[in-house]
Amino acid sequence: MPGDRTVGIHDLSFRTGSLVLTHAELSKHTGASLAKYHQGIGQRAMSVPAADEDIVTMAAEAAAPVIERHGCDRIRTVLFATETSIDQSKAAGVYAHSLLGLPSHIRVVELKQACYGATAALQFAAALVQREPEQQVLVIASDIARYDLDSPGEATQGAAAVAMLVSARPAIAAIDRPSGLHTHDIMDFWRPNYRETALVDGKKSLAAYLAAVEGTWRDYQNHQGLAIEQIRTVCYHQPFTRMAFKAHRQLLDTAGVSSSDTAIAHAITPTTRYNETIGNSYTASLYLALAALLEGDEDLDEATVGLFSYGSGSVAEFFTTRITPGYRTHLRTAAHTDVIARRRPIDYATYRRLREDTLPDDGTQHSLPHQALGRFRLSGIAGHQRLYEGFRPSN
Numbered sequence: 519m520p521g522d523r524t525v526g527i528h529d530l531s532f533r534t535g536s537l538v539l540t541h542a543e544l545s546k547h548t549g550a551s552l553a554k555y556h557q558g559i560g561q562r563a564m565s566v567p568a569a570d571e572d573i574v575t576m577a578a579e580a581a582a583p584v585i586e587r588h589g590c591d592r593i594r595t596v597l598f599a600t601e602t603s604i605d606q607s608k609a610a611g612v613y614a615h616s617l618l619g620l621p622s623h624i625r626v627v628e629l630k631q632a633c634y635g636a637t638a639a640l641q642f643a644a645a646l647v648q649r650e651p652e653q654q655v656l657v658i659a660s661d662i663a664r665y666d667l668d669s670p671g672e673a674t675q676g677a678a679a680v681a682m683l684v685s686a687r688p689a690i691a692a693i694d695r696p697s698g699l700h701t702h703d704i705m706d707f708w709r710p711n712y713r714e715t716a717l718v719d720g721k722k723s724l725a726a727y728l729a730a731v732e733g734t735w736r737d738y739q740n741h742q743g744l745a746i747e748q749i750r751t752v753c754y755h756q757p758f759t760r761m762a763f764k765a766h767r768q769l770l771d772t773a774g775v776s777s778s779d780t781a782i783a784h785a786i787t788p789t790t791r792y793n794e795t796i797g798n799s800y801t802a803s804l805y806l807a808l809a810a811l812l813e814g815d816e817d818l819d820e821a822t823v824g825l826f827s828y829g830s831g832s833v834a835e836f837f838t839t840r841i842t843p844g845y846r847t848h849l850r851t852a853a854h855t856d857v858i859a860r861r862r863p864i865d866y867a868t869y870r871r872l873r874e875d876t877l878p879d880d881g882t883q884h885s886l887p888h889q890a891l892g893r894f895r896l897s898g899i900a901g902h903q904r905l906y907e908g909f910r911p912s913n
């Protein structure tokens with residue numbers, strides 16, 4: 519029952535890279551058993567961006583259907599969350615703004631705190647809409663997860679972008695108060711400016727994530743949050759999908775609820791369908807889990823769904839959303855299923871070549887082959903500038 523003060527997600531659209539490397543193919547190179555990938559970490563495949571795709575092209579692909587459905591008359595702000603930024607100064611969202619043909623009377627900003635950035639963007643967007651309910655905010659989360667070749671992290675890579683339109687009287691999900699918050703200065707995963715790939719202490723990162731589940735839940739309870747029994751299920755940030763099952767066990771233990779593995783599997787499996795074949799998409803990952811849940815079989819009209827966001831380093835937040843009655847007619851299930859299905863499978867050698875062919879860093883002219891399946895692409899680099907091609911509706 520959305521009232522006048524209700525603010526939340528009015529539309530949700532995602533896109534991913536045009537290529538896919540399966541864990542079956544990866545295991546031929548690493549020698550790891552497929553059971554470790556499929557059961558141990560819960561991953562079956564990872565999206566790989568084509569040579570002419572990056573966070574901007576994926577973001578524009580994800581956001582274009584949102585603009586086509588709702589127009590852009592009420593959008594006054596674009597918040598772009600990423601931890602795989604392409605520039606130290608200019609916001610990636612400004613390129614996306616141009617590709618999408620958005621009008622000039624819009625503010626565009628980039629946000630960063632590892633995988634948590636999109637949740638910060640969502641909360642900031644909700645606050646802006648609360649202040650001026652006639653405006654809408656376009657929140658975009660876009661990332662490419664890359665670890666060192668031949669490292670344990672390699673099996674947990676991926677790429678995707680999610681675009682969410684935040685508005686009053688949302689058609690999909692209202693964002694509730696309060697939030698449970700948790701910040702802890704820890705070196706579990708980080709990427710210095712001079713590196714293309716993340717540095718990670720895998721075991722420490724798992725422990726830090728679980729400590730943050732506990733920390734956010736305690737803070738949520740200290741701020742008069744709902745009882746665990748009032749929350750239908752929880753979507754978690756999924757660096758690999760098995761993490762969500764571990765996290766739910768941690769949450770239930772912290773809340774003092776005993777639960778069987780079967781009950782946890784029943785609650786969490788509907789949130790993992792997209793991430794298990796896309797891989798870690800950092801800022802986008804939690805919202806792919808939400809998309810999977812909403813686009814699954816369960817009827818969630820008026821259900822309260824928890825969201826747990828974790829960004830290494832670390833900042834985390836737990837909050838709930840109330841699913842709007844009739845939300846199903848606003849989903850994009852067919853388009854999402856299609857973008858996953860039409861990715862081109864690549865073998866390990868092709869993946870390795872793509873990883874090793876890096877863009878020049880001396881500003882020299884460089885053209886990229888046309889590989890992207892979507893309508894936006896990075897055509898090359900010239901004079902230290904990235905050159906994009908694609909749909910620019912009103913520019």
Ligand code: HMG
Nearest residue numbers: 551553554558632633670671674720723724727757829830
């Ligand atoms: P690893 O050393 O390759 O794997 O690292 P492992 O030996 O720990 O095995 C993984 C699981 O597979 C284990 O399960 C094994 O038992 C199981 P667990 O004991 O943990 O339940 N296993 C098997 N299961 C069935 N059959 C088998 C078999 N063999 C083993 N035959 C690790 C795995 C995830 C640590 C590594 O891939 C990594 O470092 N990934 C990157 C870091 C990461 O994802 N951290 C997650 C928390 S931090 C986070 O979420 C933030 C992040 O998204 C970044 C951000 O915020 O920006 C990463």
